[in-house]
Amino acid sequence: MSFSEIDYAGWGRALRAQGPVSRPESAADLAALPAAPAAGLRRSYGDAALNDGGQMIDMSRMNRLLAFAPETGDLTVEAGARIGEIAALMAPQGWLPAVMPGTGFATVGGCIGQDVHGKNHHVSGSFGAHVTAIDLIQPGGRVTTRPGEPLFRATCGGLGQTGLIASATIRLKRVPGDIMLVTEQRARGWDEHLALLDGSKASYCVGWIDATATGAAMGRGIVEEGEPARGIVKRRDTTSRVPMDAPHFALAAPIVHAFNWAYYHRVPARGRSVARPLGDFFFPLDRIHDWNRLYGQRGFHQFQCVVPLASAPALHDMLSEIAESGLASPLAVLKRMGPGRAGHLSFPMEGYTLAIDFPNREAARALIARLEDRTAEAGGRLYFAKDSLARGAQIRAMYPELPEWQEIVTDIDPEGRLTTDLIRRLNLRSAR
């Protein structure tokens, strides 16, 4: 199977890599590959799917749906199948992936590798909770792992270190149809925002937060709740594309301020309920292809942390620091998480998670470093899918199951042939 020398980047485009990449199309291609780390569609912002100077396997063309059992909802797919394509094909037939991240371009392999969460994490747990089998190609051979096994736990959220995920079986859930009934409500400030999130009874719930609002409006935003439903809504067939890198002032503070003001006031003060196509609710950003170019050539970072429920005040202080800094972009999300996590290195914990994009500039990097320290102090955790700046020492305290994971991984890949830039940056595979 041939490799081509390629330049590539994480979704944030701040971290880049160069090296030989192979993109298998068939089972025969897959069987002919050497042991190397795998990537999906590289929707991880940082360096989780980068291997600078080393080989990389791009799984995005291994995307066939292999088997479906309507009695259970079990769908077996090749690991490169995208969540969005599965949703689009299966929802009209009454089925939906039980957990979907905020982009439909995430592949099943990537969703397992990061044990991703969706807008329903508080009720449904993480992606791995709905996986019933994972077929791995390890340096030593092929194995299938199932829930309950240590290898399964090490693979969910395992950043690809337990072997290449060739295919997996996920259990879909029944839905009445392929539209969403969405209720949007204004939250006028931080306390009201948390109260709406805490009080939500909906299956899907997420808060958009205006990270530029200060004073009494600090923490204001829109809480969106959704339920799958059956019906007919107008679909926008068109997607747009960002044709080139935007100039650096495109997301300057006054523009973000104005955008956020408008976005907040778009929802009437009394709130509203609307019917939307599934994709508009779950993957709002996917309609604009290559939107990551809006941040210009230098790229951007996303900061995402989760803190325990009791640390809500610490999160409040973090958000004030962000708001005061004037560095935030319009993409900011607040969500209440449940306890569900399927792997040793899974991100979720019961609490609140905050995710915000920042342009890749010195002041923003310094702010993110302070936010990371605050996260550690608050007993919280940073997300490997988003991180590109953390340091190894911080991460250890956040992921107490790291030693158990390391033991399993070392056994499978003693020579470290599956390591990626993220693994090396954070020393995740060494004892300290």
Place this chain on the structure above:
Amino acid sequence: MTTTWIVLGATSAMARPLIRDLAAHGAVMYLAGRDMAELEKLAADCRIAGAPEAHTVKFDARDASNYAEIVHNLAATEGTLNAISFVGTMPEQSEIDASPDLIAGVVMDSMTGPATFLTRLAPVMEARGNGVIVGISSVAGDRGRLGNYVYGAAKAAFSTYLSGLRNRLGRSGVHVMTVKPGPVDTPMTFGKKMPFMTTPEAVAKDILRGIEKRRNVIYTAPIWRLVMAVITHIPEPVFKKMSF
């Protein structure tokens, strides 16, 4: 009414999004090619995506012995019958220069095989008086050039064949569309920097739109119509000195 599609070269990287789309819209699929294990996986994908039936068919462009039998089976289907061919191979021109015997195979894959099959299928479609035949040719067939002129010659032959077939079948209501892709992001081009590269997803959209509008010849990406208009008008004395 049932819509049936036979896809020659169904394992083609370029074909997959189109196959998925046809299946999701409820077409009965006949997936034809050489690698039966891969075809079985594609058939499973089609059934899950919504195809009422998906069959695999052994098809080799270099062996016409079972074409009559395939056509016989297709003749037994009901509703509209449609066919599309993605078959083709492109060895490096340098390899061909070193072993000219490769030329026969290149011509069989891009021209003789698909044309033999489609010519057998034509009367069945003519009799039904509807349906579409789509042939994937290439911009390389519009003018012979240094880098791939044998492949280009085979595609030129196929384009000419399709043009004649269109002339014949148009009379009975069967539409024939020629597709001329420029570079598409497939294993043929992976890792190479090429101008106006498009994706298999975009090719699928262009083909479906072309069918809907009953276009005769489409270029994908569409910009290649313009590029090739320019290239085919470069005077030969100049062109023969160019290398790209």
